[in-house]
Amino acid sequence: MSPASKDGSDQPVRPRVEGERELEILDATVQILAEVGYDLLTMDAVATRAKASKATLYRRWNGKPALVLDAILSQKERHDLPDTGSLRGDLLALTCGMGGLTDGTQVAILGSLITAVSRDREFADIFHRDFIGPKAEQNRQVFVRAQERGEIPRDLDLDVLVPALPAIILHRLFLLGDPPTEELITRVIDQVILPAVHHRGTPTPEPEGTR
Template structure:
């Protein structure tokens, strides 16, 4: 007997994976990703880990990369931008603890997708837009607050300075095999980041002497 239209038993009307069940599949994907890496992750492996059918996965995610991107974006991390009242405090809060550079699970998952970023242009674009983008927005808010508090010199190029902290830590982790710690991140902040952006007091001589550009302007006048 043919099921009546709208009964929900045919493939075209099966409900989408959502809610708690969706999160279970995303968590299982992260587990497989951390254990096997992106290259060896398959829909079969995720289905087995999530105790779901492969058809269930494909009803929600048409490709492996789409499933992985959604899984990365589902990782639990702070939803509020830190606001400790200082750039140092905000950077420590943002990069240490859950969702930060000391979060072992997140770093394991991040390391597993490095090859995909280099080989798959579509995956790389989605990763940057959907995973890195929100983190960059959070970082921008932290730096904008620091600028408004007068903690950052006007001549600092933030495009150079802002990526320096994660760049240094990830270099030591992925290339040198040194796991990031809160203590090391604080060292980088205190010895490299804060000195690089600090507002420097003007020397008495420079404060009293007009710049060469001003002097030339006066001559032209």
């Protein structure tokens, strides 16, 4: 993300206080983000708050989306993978826990970034890799462990099943205007996810005669 930094592979390199300055800027960004939201955040505001010049911001980041994304990523403390012993418990813990979908701030920011995602290819790539990727991987781990425990079949189409839970929750939030609650998450897990993973039999069978 942060270009021209830590790799130290090119010119004599002799930047500033190394990545420390960068962190201050990212902090300022996160603060403003929390205060006014993505859209009302301006590069000028970040520059002022961080006592940096806009030139510095643009030297390091492509623009507002990249900066904000980086700022969010910098906040990522590794949220430990929960281990409750059951798929259901793990999903609940992961989804409702810190950094999960009930975390209003993160989710609000997420909404703000969707616009940027759908129009900036490069930004989208970074977003998918560094922001969505790790979260998705955690979710996948929960399913893989359940497979290893024998709780669910090994031949499930995890590519489809793993993102289903966050998908349904976020869809309700963004498109239906229905903010996530633990109760809702429970309903989705019990009525969609668990039936789907426990489903045994012909996965794609009946073309004509359903009954």
